[in-house]
Amino acid sequence: MSPVKRPRTAAERHARLEQILSLLDQRYPNATCALHHRNAWELLVATILSAQCTDERVNKVTPGLFRKYPTIEDFASVKQAELARDIHSTGFFNNKAKSIIGAAQTLLRDFGGEIPRDMDQLLKLPGAARKTANVVLGAAFGIPSGIVVDTHVARIAARLDLTKQTNPVKIENDLMKILPRSRWIAFSHQVIHFGREICTARKPKCGQCPLEPHCYSRDKVFV
Ligand code: SF4
Helix, strand or coil: CCCCCCCCCHHHHHHHHHHHHHHHHHHCCCCCCCCCCCCHHHHHHHHHHCCCCCHHHHHHHHHHHHHHCCCHHHHHHCCHHHHHHHCHHHCCHHHHHHHHHHHHHHHHHHCCCCCCCCHHHHCCCCCCCHHHHHHHHHHHHCCCCCCCCCHHHHHHHHHCCCCCCCCHHHHHHHHHHHCCHHHHHHHHHHHHHHHHHCCCCCCCCHHHCCCHHHCCCCCCCCC
């Protein structure tokens, strides 16, 4: 297989990025958030639960959780130990229970029980870092405040040489500089699907990868 040439000019880098985005659109035209939710509060809770846990596992836990605690008030008043038991299977249950209860109490005390549609305000909620806030703003409200950088986005941005950074906030900054704002929400959803299906952490399926002609990663695997 002939080596993939690296772009050398700004115009070549731009053209390569356009091709990557176009191929992601073709492969994942309707990619959306995989966490099941009916409103922004449920998405916030699901996103907190998804730390170090699969979306599949979270989706098994949340229906029963929202049946037991239908309102933000219910979450604000539950004992941490009880909520921790309810979310035990998602891991890190004590910290997650503390964050969810703290977020519910803060929402009721400072935001009239409404999820704020603003990054700085969302970051005031316990358990909500930039990634969580970006998920909620993007998937619940359609607001492109930033780009969700999870493990898939971080790995694939590096393999595609879209960043040299390893810190998620710095990766996000790099991606925000090169991607048009209109792409910020869809890009993360598409790349997360791509990371699960093809560009996996171990043994990426490079032989099936539509981006292969544009990828000069050293991690390529052809079987
Ligand atoms: S060619 Fe391989 S390493 Fe590169 S993006 Fe595709 S799956 Fe990932």
